[in-house]
Amino acid sequence: MAQLTYRTAGESHGPALIALIEGMPSGVPIDVAFIDGELHRRQGGYGRGARQRIESDRAQFLAGVRAGHSIGSPLAIQIANADSRLDDPEKSPPVFRPRPGHADLAGSIKWLTTDCRATLERASARETASRTAAGAVAQCLTREFGIECFGFVRASLDTTSTVVITRESLEQLRVARDASEVYCPDTCATESIVASIHQAKIDKDTVGGICEVHVFGVVPGLGSCASGDLRLDARLAAAVMGIQAFKGVEIGLGMDVARRTGSQVHDPICFDGAKRGESSLGFIRPTNNAGGIEGGMSNGMPIVVRGAMKPISTLLRGMPSVDLRTHEATQSQYERSDISAIAAASVVMQSVVAFEIARVLCEKFAGDSLAEMRANHETYLARARALGEP
Ligand code: EPS
Numbered sequence: 001m002a003q004l005t006y007r008t009a010g011e012s013h014g015p016a017l018i019a020l021i022e023g024m025p026s027g028v029p030i031d032v033a034f035i036d037g038e039l040h041r042r043q044g045g046y047g048r049g050a051r052q053r054i055e056s057d058r059a060q061f062l063a064g065v066r067a068g069h070s071i072g073s074p075l076a077i078q079i080a081n082a083d084s085r086l087d088d089p090e091k092s093p094p095v096f097r098p099r100p101g102h103a104d105l106a107g108s109i110k111w112l113t114t115d116c117r118a119t120l121e122r123a124s125a126r127e128t129a130s131r132t133a134a135g136a137v138a139q140c141l142t143r144e145f146g147i148e149c150f151g152f153v154r155a156s157l158d159t160t161s162t163v164v165i166t167r168e169s170l171e172q173l174r175v176a177r178d179a180s181e182v183y184c185p186d187t188c189a190t191e192s193i194v195a196s197i198h199q200a201k202i203d204k205d206t207v208g209g210i211c212e213v214h215v216f217g218v219v220p221g222l223g224s225c226a227s228g229d230l231r232l233d234a235r236l237a238a239a240v241m242g243i244q245a246f247k248g249v250e251i252g253l254g255m256d257v258a259r260r261t262g263s264q265v266h267d268p269i270c271f272d273g274a275k276r277g278e279s280s281l282g283f284i285r286p287t288n289n290a291g292g293i294e295g296g297m298s299n300g301m302p303i304v305v306r307g308a309m310k311p312i313s314t315l316l317r318g319m320p321s322v323d324l325r326t327h328e329a330t331q332s333q334y335e336r337s338d339i340s341a342i343a344a345a346s347v348v349m350q351s352v353v354a355f356e357i358a359r360v361l362c363e364k365f366a367g368d369s370l371a372e373m374r375a376n377h378e379t380y381l382a383r384a385r386a387l388g389e390p
Helices: 032-042 104-110 117-123 125-145 170-179 187-202 232-241 254-259 342-364 370-386
Strands: 005-009 016-022 060-063 075-080 148-156 209-216 246-251 303-309 320-322 329-331
Touching: 005 125, 016 125, 032 125, 032 342, 075 125, 104 117, 125 148, 125 342, 125 370, 148 170, 148 187, 148 342, 209 342, 232 246, 232 303, 232 342, 246 254, 303 342, 342 370
Parallel strands: none
Antiparallel strands: 005 016, 016 075, 060 075, 148 209, 209 303, 246 303, 320 329
């Protein structure tokens, strides 16, 4: 069967966005309410622009689903764009003054044009609606294996939340996150981040931040140390860096591993037979500096990924730029945009991380149907739990 993959298509102001998912086993319940809920969350957050009042994203399944379940064929999802105007020269005029930080300059040179419009339409983070839909479908699969993904905003500018994320408190954390204007389950940090986005608006400036995703319930052995491209951490890093505006990714301690000695970094290994039934198979680690991944493979601890999003590159006040037609110095062109999309980015990041987890799950427990995957999963766990037994 095909490897689990997805592709997206669509421009920000074209008729629709598309996600095409291949390799999904049959029999997976497709929870449309959950998928639309994730699309709705992605549209929210303090600092979003006027576009979100125009759109109300919904996933329309065009293929691959029957009676609420996947049928083993490719899934095609369409999300309609209400603000469709790509070919209207008045509403979508050419952009000749590229925005520093956006795809405008590099893309217009790449495609040999002085008009950045076509580049910016595809580079736009509107495309992340498709990824959110694909990732939400992936979560319909991972949930069947007891895997829970939780994405939120950890930091922005000089505010960093110290909130502790545990599986036991996931329900409360979800409620707190969803009540936060910036999807941060920490009231003080939320207030501070909202205040800085508000100030950026006054200053005609923009704000980024750090998103974090925790994945609970992943059994050991997903991914592989056999080659670099199969490593789970490498795949997660590529998936997160593939999100528009992301400039950094960390797993577990991340960059801080370089500032500590081995004994301060590596997580001791203990065994508790009473916890054999859990996803760790009883191999308890008092710390999780590895972020749930060792040797490119899941180790049974929660997977922890952080991603840094730069501030939005469309500034109301503009930035120094040049006119591509004349090469004369000018200010960058303003296009309607957001002040901050960090809350939305946390939903997108949860989705792309979930998709990678679903992908390695399908590799390890390959099957054409959910039932076959489940059987392979149970056989593996039974054998893994029996290791070391007399
Ligand atoms: C974006 C510019 C804005 C954002 C957009 C990303 O779009 P518009 O120019 O239509 O106002 O709102 O994000 C979305 C539309 C979305 O749904 O996330 C950009 O230039 O990247």
